[in-house]
Amino acid sequence: MKRPFASIKHLSQFPEEEEEILFSVGSVFRILDVNDRRATKGHWFVKMMMVENDDDLNELRSQLNQQYSRYGNFCDLGSALIGMSDYDRAERYFQMLLEYTPESKASFGLIPNFLGIIYANRGDYQKAFEFQERALKFRTQESSIQYNQHHIANTYVHLGAVYHHLGQLDLALKHLLIAVELRSPTTSLAFAYNGIAITYRDKDNTRLALDYFLKALDIYENVLKRDKYHPELATTYNNIGEIYSHLGAYDDALNYWTHALEIRLKGIVATHTDLAAIYHNLGVTYLETKRFYKSIRNVHESFRNR
Structure with missing residues (x-):
């Protein structure tokens, strides 16, 4: 047994009334049933089963590990905070990194990029644009262009999204298509295709919008096959349905x-x-x-x- 447990009833303050069990740190349980008995006994009753080997959980853990440990530096923590929608702490964290990280470090360009993402998620698109422009300027310096190719593509994706929110659809399309030409990383490419599709949709070109939504879906279904209830899949399915x-x-x-x-009902983020x-x-x-x-x-x- 990976995580043992034991009865500590004999150590309880009320040994005749309580059946106390001590579980190992990290123990995982699958919820089987939740019963509201507040009206009669004043409590909720939750029936759970201890999980020893949960393949679904292991796959989810592996995917989260990949998603939030991809940079191998201090940016991973901030990325996780953004993933939790904890934008206040994420902003403070990246502002601290911005102040203390020398621009000579190759990873410096990630910091304004993440700040741009935070402000975009808050709806402050002008500020998001300023930080994404700063990230692009750093990444297109001659000495680091080759190293930063995929980061440059990623920044173009986010700039395209910001331009779209600012109502500048032609500029949005231009930046998103540049990201595709630069061969964005797989997930960013899907995000770029999705952005292109939304832009074409808003320009009333539904046929091209459908083509790009289907391209995005094809990538998401392959990349997220371990997480079939990922919210990005639900969003893309919904967009295709509208087209x-x-x-x-x-x-x-x-x-x-x-x-x-189905994804929204079964997923953890809805x-x-x-x-x-x-x-x-x-x-x-x-x-x-x-x-x-x-x-x-x-x-x-x-x-x-x-």
Whole structure:
């Protein structure tokens, strides 16, 4: 047994009333059932099973390790904070690194890049643009261009996203296409394809938008095969569903939205607004196809999750 446990009932202050078990640090449990008994006994009862070898958990741990330990330097901690949406601490951390990291270090360019990501996630796109421009300027210095090729591509991806949020669609498209030409890292390439698709969609070119969404999905499905409930997959499925709906291909739209809903319901990162949007899309499309009962049911779920 990797993580032993033992009864400590004999050490309890109330040995006749409590069945206390001491578990090893790092023990993992799978929740089987949650029962609300507050009305009668004042407690929640949670039924759990101790997990010894959980392949799903091991795969998730491996993927998180890969995702948040990719830089091999101080940026990994800040990257994890961003992944947790803890933008205040992430900002303080990267501002500290910005102050104390010499520009002679090859990893310096990552710092303004991450600060740009933080400000973009907060909706401060002007500040995000300033930091991404600073990152690009550092990375395109002649002495480091070869070493920084994939970092340069990644920065173009983020600049494209910022331009899109600023309403400058042509500049967004230009920067995202440069990122593709520079052969972005795999996940960044998917992000670039997704950004290109969204930009074409907003320029009312739905056919090209669909092509690029499908390219992004192909990469995500391969890269995230260990995490089939990753929110990025749900977002891409939802976007493709919207394109098919716009093209009048309602059965295809319903298929992609159903996939998106399944991921949102089973994944660990989902907000009520995410669910409400998908239920709304399903409800409207079922109405278009005259499946009224399903339409009413999904519209009801949409309102329930707002």
